[in-house]
Amino acid sequence: MRPHPPLLDTLYRTHARRVQATLIRLLGDFELAEEAVQDAFAAAVQQWPVDGMPDNPRAWLIRTGYHCGVTQIRQRSTAQRRAHLLLPADEIPDLEPDTIQDDALRLLFTCCHPSLSMEARVALTLREMCGLTTEQVASALLMKAATVAQRIVRAKRKIRHANIPYEVPSQDELPARLPAVLQVIYLVFNEGYSRSTGSQVVDISLTQEAMRLGEELASLLPEGEVFGLLALMRLSDARRDARQDSTGELVTLEHQDRGLWHQADIRSGIAWLEQALAMTPTGYYTLQASIAAVHSQASHPGQTDWRRIVRLYDALCLRHPSPVLALNRAVAIAMKESPAAGLQLLSELEQHPQMNRYYLFHAAQADLLRRQGRHEDARLAYQQALALVNQAPEKRFLLKQLAGLEGAQ
Amino acid sequence: MKYAALVYYQEQLIHAMSDQEWHDLNQECIAGVERLTAQGHYVAGQALQPIETATTVRVRDGETLISDGPFAETKEQLAGFYLLEAHDLNEALQLASRIPPARLGSIEVRPIRELPPKQTTGETS
Incomplete structure (x- = not known):
């Protein structure tokens, strides 16, 4: 430019x-x-x-x-x-306000077309919808600019050669196509959210870009799940200053200083959630946002309405069965009832091959064993989690938990 | 615009079918072709004999090399193909999703590539 x-x-x-x-x-x-x-x-x-x-x-x-x-x-x-x-040169193209409005949606649905790889969808959306340069996309995704450029070129070539239409899906196709768009937006958000902000010299905030995209989408396509996703992003982002301590270490929800939560963001998240809940059916993001809202409304971890959280996880697991959700549900039940109840559910999940390789599964197991006072079993579970974890902050967190355990003995 | 829909599945699944299931699947495919034809989407198509009947031909240094079967070991085998006429990729994908073996294996949808116009004699570039 x-x-x-x-x-x-x-x-x-x-x-x-x-x-x-x-x-x-x-x-x-x-x-x-x-x-x-x-x-x-x-x-x-x-x-x-x-x-x-x-x-x-x-x-x-x-x-x-x-x-x-x-x-x-x-x-x-x-x-x-x-x-x-x-x-014809003298004919004025269609500039009806509604058509122009829809062009942004056409672009978003094209960038997020399920026939493109997820990586390509994310890069293309950041580039075309958020207006980032290829260099900005690359630095935000911690990738080489050449790789991102290549991905974008390939995606555009596919759009052209395979003739991916530039259109908003019809009302009956929408339920099948909207999740792919929401998934891209949420992935962009999480990509930004999971980063430690302190050590980054990136001027692009992916969480901000994702929320902007979500708001734009909500203004063009007021569907319940769009509001639900916006609510979820706002409520998570409200905790941005509490989820790390001054040294950049991760702080779990239980130990966060809730005074650092941004109340204005929580209010805005709840407002989006109310709009989402007013529409049926209640979808995946709306249920996740409802869980986030329960946490946001507890001024102290002890005041958390675990009964409600378990009910929300029940609804989620019923509609979108997945081992990761089942893991979260088990932890919620442990909080509502007892560590033993949670451990019982975890042992049922253990058969799942995906769970055995998932560090959070072992970390959750370790935490419940620790709460039960079974320190030796907890130690083994922490070590299993450590063997599987890749991210440095998570690794340091687990090491700290493990050290705390040794101290307790 | 034309798209090829290449049908792949594990032949073991077919071998494990009862005669009745195999008969039903074939009838369903025939009905599918009739529907595609009636809607003007069907250009051509054919089911293929199992992979064990396949022979691969290569020409290297002017020599024709013939070998048994396909070159690569793959999980799913090419079982047939359709050539479809569709307005855009979305329509092609929707048509492909209704090809019965999509439930058993997978359908690869690819836009066809038009070859450049034939070079007229006298041009050399």
Whole structure:
């Protein structure tokens, strides 16, 4: 992007992504649309200071970008192939406000199409929907810029060659297609959330980008699960300052200083949750957000309504059976009833091959054994967890727990 | 736009079927082709004999090499193919999801690639 005067800079941030989303539809090509956006802003830099700002800057930019794109197509050897996409030069493309609104959704559903790999969906969404540069995407995902660039190029090629349509799924397809979009947004959020913020020199906050995307999606597609995901992200993000101590070590929910939780974010999360709960059916993210809300509303760990949390996990496990959810449910039951009740459920889960390789399974088992006073068994379980864990902060946390156990003996 | 839908499954699953199940599956496929044809989506297609009947041909340094079976050991074997006419990938995927063996194995959906126009004599590039 060329340097713009401050006003244009603001306009660029406000309009560029939306203008591009519409130009992709009109020109039928990602790269061409990207160039056309740049050309339209270059024209604006020249013309607006002289002629004054148009009444509808976005429509002006779309029209100008469209004409730049058309000129490009005519000059290229590919003109023959794309000619059918083009309207006659004097015909004004469809700039109905509703159609323009939907272009952002079309772009999001295309970037998150299930026929693209998850990695490609994340990179493409950050690049095209959040307007990050390839370098910013790479640094945010802790990857090489060349790898990200390659992924994006491949994804765009697939969109073009396999003819992935640029459209919002119809109402009856939506239930099947929306989860893929929400999954990308939540993955972006978690990618940001699971990082230790202290040691990072990244100016892009993936958690912020994910929440912005969620809000944009909610304004375009007010579905219950969109609100549920937003609620879940807000309520998790509200704990951002409490989940690490001053040395950057992880602090579990139980030991967090709840005074550090951001109450404004909790209120906003609860408000989204209420909107989600007003719509049926209650989906995966809404139930997860409901659990987060129960924790948020307890000013002390002892006040946690574990009965309600167990009920919510029951509903989740019924609708989305998975060993990871069953593990969380077992821990909740341990808190509601007794460590022995939790351990009983964990021993049933032990058969599952996925659980045996999952460090959190062994860590949960260790914690319940410790609570029961079975220190030797707990020690063995912590060691199993340590053998499986990859992330440094989690490893340090487990070592600390293990050291605490030795001290207790 | 044309898409190839390549049907893969583990032949063991088929071998384990009863005669009645095998008969039903075939009838279901026939009905599927009739439906695709009626909707204008069917261009061509064929079921294939089991992998043990396959022979692989390669030409290296002008020499024709013939060997038994396919080159790679794979879990699922190519069992048939369809050539479909669909508006875009979403439509092609929706059509592929209704091919009966999708329940047993997998359907690989690929856009077809048009070869460039035939070079006319006299051009050399």
